Amino acid sequence: MSNSNAIANGVAGAGGGIIAQIITYPLQTVNTRQQTERITKKGRLSSQPKPAAGSTLLQILHVIRTEGWGGLYSGLKPSLFGTAASQGIYYYFYQVFKNKAEAIAAARKDRGYGDGTVGMFSWLIVAAIAGSLNVLLTNPIWVLVTRMQTHTQAERKIMEEKRKALLSEASISSSIGSGLQHKLVELDSIKPHPYGTVDAAREVYNEAGILGFWKGIIPTLIMVCNPSIQFMIYETSLKHLKAKRAANKHGLKSVSALEVFVLGALAKLGATVTTYPLLVVKSRLQAKQEIGGNISLRYSGTIDAIIKMIRHEGLPGFYKGMSTKIVQSVFAASVLFMVKEELVKAYMILTHKSQKVLLKLKN
Template structure:
């Protein structure tokens, strides 16, 4: 099994575990990002308060709305990303060794090369998996009608009537809704800011690889060649790397969520984003969304729910890195024959 495949499978496994742990925070954060409020509003609810509101009015299941397609998307995204990341990195390392033979460089992949490698892998990932995340966003931002909410909190209301007036919002409903709105191109809504957002994992991996490389080099000097790192250290490095990347790219994430969420026809036109910035943004436009957000909500609108996102993404990234590294070690250990055992078996009597 190649290193690229091992890293791809391990990345998918780590992503699924991280997603299961942090999904309620992700749902609340998506709702915060797509809340089109004015510049001046009443006191905003905290993340915990919002989670309680969702449970009270819509039930526990809404915190996990879109979990199944999200898990599929996470597995696909992490698998695709790590697979191509390893392929591109292997090529970058081969190029670095070739330069070393020519007397150029030290034979290692530099910070800029790591950034480019991560960007390439991110672009491939976005183009292949964007349709999944459009569906996930729809399911996370879907809210039950007032009749359904009352039925949940008031047993006297006939639940069958509530179910008729507000049917469960399944994955198939979200897919059909997106297709009815904009056809096949609708599944690539928000792809333009998402492509720009490949800088997030690029920055994240650049910081992570740089810090990991320095830590291993320092440890190798102190422990006579032992450059191993613990799972806790990987967890902390992943958290710090994700924190830095999230702070820089969060506004793009808000714009992407706005574009992918359902555009209610009865809402004020200032909440409809239409433009010409990219062909795939057929019914909603990145340019129009940015302009209207600045005009009606101010620059603070680009940072709605950022505190929730930092907690969710940093925790998810830390868990992902830790689990992924442990899975890679485990798979390699299983695939590597025990040298001492082989010698013992082959030793003549």
């Protein structure tokens, strides 16, 4: 029954993750672009115009106007696959290790130790193990998604560097000839070429080989504490609420979908604020590195990224786009938890009914 419970949670987690991902994907795309945009302490590292800098909504409208709706959903297909795989893997292993932790707690109670419940530290370890396995298996997918979400942004920066080089050439010669003018017009007319999953994979492989698909793995592994904190808060709150309901003889005993939604939102909010700087570093490492000729835009690894970000952007650079991420991740996590719990309930009801039918047929 415990294995069936783990499978139910894995499938439900995947289903809930897909629904949450589709609903919040435009916010995720804009947030990734915000994280990978370089701004120095005194000014911009890039002169790329950013008319929508002040508002997430304005940035979304800017993307729609310049790239169409497709710009907001760049990388959606691999992202949906990654979400299904990630949530399925995470929830499956989370439930497997959760069952083991509960069995250990029950055994300890039989021996006279503890009250038979799993403590907060145990929840933390269970979530961390499940999260680490998930990260190692799915990181290549998220590298591709990040590349696809930021491709247009990177292409524009490259075009910007080329334009600056041409203008610099013109300033040296003190005049703009017809040939140079033609090059500028031609450069301005170039639009980012179609960029799919295969293109992203080829680019990553050409840049760094097979190891390129595990870029950002160090901050991502450290970020395992994000779902660990999230689930620790969630499970502890849910346990407290269920205990309170069980003690209430006349009121509702089951936890509603709305209450799960609120608990999921609070849990994700706490986890996101705590670990956001690591998310920014991860996105920077996974995005295209060869942006123009500015070495400050390129990172060879996690430590190099952190040092350059502190030097050129200061501490605010680690919190770029956090408000967007909070809205996106909290809403997505709330939807995920709510849908997951309802799918698990439906699965258990169907399993119970099917068992009854089988018993009747046997009798």
